[in-house]
Amino acid sequence: MYPEYLTESLNAVERTRPARLEKALSGQPVFPPMNEKERRDVLTKYHPDFAAGSKRPIRIGPNRGEELTTEVAEMLEAHSMIEPKLMDIHLREPDYETDLLIIGGGGAGCWAAIQAARNGVKSMVATKLRMGDANTMMSEGGMQAAVSRSDSPTRHYLDAMGGGHFENVPELVRVLTEDGPDVVRDLENLGVVWDKMDNGDMQVLHGGGTSRKRMVSCRDLIGATIMRTLMDEVKNHPDMINTREFEPAVELILDDKGQCAGAVLYSLDTEQFLTVKAKSVIITTGGYGRLHIRGFATTNHYGATGDGLVMAYRAGAKLAFMDSVQYHPTGAVFPEQIAGFLVTEKIRGAGGQPLNKDGELFVFPREPRDIESAAIIRECSPDRDMGIDTFAGRMGVWLDSPIIDLIHGAGYTRHQFPGICRQFDRFGIDIAKQPMLIYPSLHYQNGGIAINERCETSIPGLYVAGEASGGVHGRNRLMGNSVLDYNVFGRRAGQYASEYSKSVTLGKINVNHVTAHAEELVREGIDTDLVSPLILPSYTPEDVKIQQMARLGNIPARHSMLRSRFSPGERKTHL
Amino acid sequence: MQKTDHKSIHGSGKRQRVRTNMVNVFIMGKRHVVPEHATIMRAIEHAGHQIIRGAGCREGFCGACGTLYRLPGDYKLHTGLACTTLVQEGMVLAQIPYVPMQKAVYDLEKLTPDAGTIEKVYPVTFRCVACGTCSKACPQGLPVMDYIQAAMRGDIATVADIAFDCVACGLCALRCPAEIIQHEVGILCKRLTGRYLRKESRELDERLGEIRSRKFDAEYDELMAMDKKVLTKLYYDRDIEP
Numbered sequence: 001m002y003p004e005y006l007t008e009s010l011n012a013v014e015r016t017r018p019a020r021l022e023k024a025l026s027g028q029p030v031f032p033p034m035n036e037k038e039r040r041d042v043l044t045k046y047h048p049d050f051a052a053g054s055k056r057p058i059r060i061g062p063n064r065g066e067e068l069t070t071e072v073a074e075m076l077e078a079h080s081m082i083e084p085k086l087m088d089i090h091l092r093e094p095d096y097e098t099d100l101l102i103i104g105g106g107g108a109g110c111w112a113a114i115q116a117a118r119n120g121v122k123s124m125v126a127t128k129l130r131m132g133d134a135n136t137m138m139s140e141g142g143m144q145a146a147v148s149r150s151d152s153p154t155r156h157y158l159d160a161m162g163g164g165h166f167e168n169v170p171e172l173v174r175v176l177t178e179d180g181p182d183v184v185r186d187l188e189n190l191g192v193v194w195d196k197m198d199n200g201d202m203q204v205l206h207g208g209g210t211s212r213k214r215m216v217s218c219r220d221l222i223g224a225t226i227m228r229t230l231m232d233e234v235k236n237h238p239d240m241i242n243t244r245e246f247e248p249a250v251e252l253i254l255d256d257k258g259q260c261a262g263a264v265l266y267s268l269d270t271e272q273f274l275t276v277k278a279k280s281v282i283i284t285t286g287g288y289g290r291l292h293i294r295g296f297a298t299t300n301h302y303g304a305t306g307d308g309l310v311m312a313y314r315a316g317a318k319l320a321f322m323d324s325v326q327y328h329p330t331g332a333v334f335p336e337q338i339a340g341f342l343v344t345e346k347i348r349g350a351g352g353q354p355l356n357k358d359g360e361l362f363v364f365p366r367e368p369r370d371i372e373s374a375a376i377i378r379e380c381s382p383d384r385d386m387g388i389d390t391f392a393g394r395m396g397v398w399l400d401s402p403i404i405d406l407i408h409g410a411g412y413t414r415h416q417f418p419g420i421c422r423q424f425d426r427f428g429i430d431i432a433k434q435p436m437l438i439y440p441s442l443h444y445q446n447g448g449i450a451i452n453e454r455c456e457t458s459i460p461g462l463y464v465a466g467e468a469s470g471g472v473h474g475r476n477r478l479m480g481n482s483v484l485d486y487n488v489f490g491r492r493a494g495q496y497a498s499e500y501s502k503s504v505t506l507g508k509i510n511v512n513h514v515t516a517h518a519e520e521l522v523r524e525g526i527d528t529d530l531v532s533p534l535i536l537p538s539y540t541p542e543d544v545k546i547q548q549m550a551r552l553g554n555i556p557a558r559h560s561m562l563r564s565r566f567s568p569g570e571r572k573t574h575l
Numbered sequence: 576m577q578k579t580d581h582k583s584i585h586g587s588g589k590r591q592r593v594r595t596n597m598v599n600v601f602i603m604g605k606r607h608v609v610p611e612h613a614t615i616m617r618a619i620e621h622a623g624h625q626i627i628r629g630a631g632c633r634e635g636f637c638g639a640c641g642t643l644y645r646l647p648g649d650y651k652l653h654t655g656l657a658c659t660t661l662v663q664e665g666m667v668l669a670q671i672p673y674v675p676m677q678k679a680v681y682d683l684e685k686l687t688p689d690a691g692t693i694e695k696v697y698p699v700t701f702r703c704v705a706c707g708t709c710s711k712a713c714p715q716g717l718p719v720m721d722y723i724q725a726a727m728r729g730d731i732a733t734v735a736d737i738a739f740d741c742v743a744c745g746l747c748a749l750r751c752p753a754e755i756i757q758h759e760v761g762i763l764c765k766r767l768t769g770r771y772l773r774k775e776s777r778e779l780d781e782r783l784g785e786i787r788s789r790k791f792d793a794e795y796d797e798l799m800a801m802d803k804k805v806l807t808k809l810y811y812d813r814d815i816e817p
Binding site: 027028029033035036129130132133137138146147148149150152153154155157158159161162166170171174178181182184185187188189190191192193194196198199200201202206211212213219221223224225228229232233235236238246268269299301302303335336337338341342418419422423426536538539540541544 | 612613614617620621623624625626627628630631632633634635636637639659661678680681682683715716735739740742743762763765766767768769770773774775776777778779781782783786791794795798799803806807809810811813814815816817
């Protein structure tokens with residue numbers, strides 16, 4: 001139920017709807033899309049990536065001297081959880097040995113394990129929380145794949161390049177777009193129930209920045225559907241795939257030839273360090289939404305703390321595009337309990353429109369995400385002041401969802417968006433009858449560990465797939481390309497890493513790079529009390545946390561999250 | 576009990592301080608004072624716990640945070656997801672982060688979409704006494720019993736349709752007097768539906784044929800070699816399907 005004081009604004013949305021509907025049905029754009037100059041303008045003035053203090057040069061490691069997102073730089077310039085000297089015995093007698101270690105049990109990780117098994121290679125999946133506790137589980141709207149006759153993989157390529165401001169790595173975008181249709185079929189054969197037309201063809205919709213309808217979907221629960229299918233398949237191969245839950249990796253292990261040779265895990269249950277010796281390693285740890293960059297609420301799952309970046313960076317892998325953050329244009333802002341929750345872009349793909357407090361459109365509803373978000377922030381900024389305040393102190397704009405049933409017919413919203421409907425029903429808001437209040441929410445790590453089309457990094461034996469990798473999206477990902485990303489590259493990583501495992505010979509294993517990292521921190525005069533990877537964010541109230549830390553003294557934290565200075569709404573940056 | 580909580584200002588869409596009323600909740604029997612608008616998950620964190628088991632996506636998709644609770648003056652044992660259920664005065668709660676059960680190991684390629692498969696893979700399903708406890712337990716409000724009945728009839732597509740929004744928290748399986756693993760039956764039936772009961776897409780077959788025959792190679796090579804200026808122009812000039 002919306003509070004009284006919003007009635008006037010809600011009435012404005014109702015009042016403008018008939019004219020907006022007429023325009024939507026006419027086939028013309030409901031608002032003029034921006035040209036190149038307008039896009040640049042709104043981005044540089046309003047996108048959070050361009051705000052003062054959003055980036056700073058990193059002082060250590062392979063990207064030394066480059067500007068990175070400030071929170072990322074801080075996290076990389078932090079202490080390791082392990083004391084290398086004390087690891088010797090664990091390295092002499094590893095706790096586990098495997099042909100392939102996959103770090104992260106989300107979509108990319110499961111795909112890698114399945115593909116390696118198809119290739120006859122046994123693997124171990126070590127994951128921080130449960131299998132499937134990943135952003136994969138949460139994607140709602142759809143996956144891009146050029147399956148229609150009017151579309152083509154090359155057209156998809158052009159859309160993705162334009163969305164990424166032509167900075168994407170072309171070879172990666174090519175395999176992303178060209179593998180797309182095959183991923184659709186492969187998933188279907190594993191038992192994913194796609195939304196289909198009566199004739200069996202895929203139902204396709206628009207997403208932000210698409211020039212053809214290309215979004216395939218599973219109602220508004222594509223992630224949960226794919227994730228549960230992949231997880232189920234992983235569990236059907238207990239002889240080939242060994243899964244370890246609540247055992248996140250905290251450092252990589254190399255050998256004396258500089259090859260990646262495993263990882264150090266940290267058991268969240270027993271607080272033990274466990275070593276894994278592996279012929280090859282795939283990082284599928286996902287992104288970093290739980291760093292709450294610039295204090296933004298996030299759509300991300302609990303464990304999205306960018307651990308893979310930290311481990312790979314210390315081992316010497318280069319990062320790409322780590323100066324760019326994706327804010328999803330439509331995170332919920334009301335009610336407060338679901339602030340930051342994702343409201344799928346499929347709502348706009350189906351005709352939903354962002355409106356200001358007067359019920360007027362102020363942006364083309366399907367601009368690429370960075371543009372759309374910047375336009376919403378501009379509308380709410382003091383420059384325009386056309387946003388709507390919530391009584392919990394947030395602001396936002398309307399997302400007109402009732403127009404969807406008027407376009408597609410009654411009942412469409414309830415059937416196509418069961419997840420979002422349920423989310424709002426809990427609070428007495430029927431989105432088929434009333435609009436939602438939204439504001440951009442921290443959503444996606446555009447960049448990551450640099451890879452090639454075989455998912456290889458600059459370290460032999462280290463592969464990366466999914467959100468943890470960087471290059472395919474440039475500095476802005478389009479909707480539906482991350483679901484495609486983890487499917488395409490997870491499968492590829494499983495293939496290429498398992499092939500590599502068949503022939504590689506490992507030397508003596510060590511964690512010397514962790515010692516070197518500690519020395520570099522000292523050499524650069526970096527004084528920090530932060531321990532990373534963060535593993536989990538801390539939402540403990542400040543007074544409780546201070547007492548917990550007092551108990552810990554100067555000893556590295558029991559869990560690094562207890563030392564986490566990243567908490568929503570309270571950035572305690574002392575730098 | 577009145578207390579205030581403060582939120583800071585930092586250009587992320589928030590700009591006011593907020594006053595919050597507090598309520599009493601009993602987390603595994605121990606009283607804590609938490610903000611009245613908190614979800615169960617936020618309340619547990621407000622009480623100073625670092626959740627390790629019992630939180631996943633935090634938005635109602637993953638089923639990590641199944642919770643049982645009772646309310647004052649109410650005999651009923653309620654269920655909810657901690658991430659999206661609000662606290663109430665006097666709520667007594669316990670999280671159920673894991674439900675013991677055995678997922679059957681099977682080869683999807685060797686199954687058929689019918690009652691025989693359910694009988695073979697999850698025979699316990701047929702112990703259903705239609706008591707409806709599973710439906711009452713579902714925090715998603717799904718008519719779980721209806722899909723278990725459909726599974727027994729071999730109506731696999733109906734199971735997939737009803738169980739579509741299942742978050743696999745396992746609370747149904749925990750409460751079931753017949754010890755059925757409802758959510759796993761749901762996942763099996765969804766996979767059977769996607770694999771065997773779909774209508775094939777001819778359009779997709781054609782596209783896969785085109786890709787296999789390397790139809791797009793020349794176009795890709797041209798685009799990938801293209802100067803950024805030319806590519807930019809091509810992009811902004813491209814037609815957009817209405």
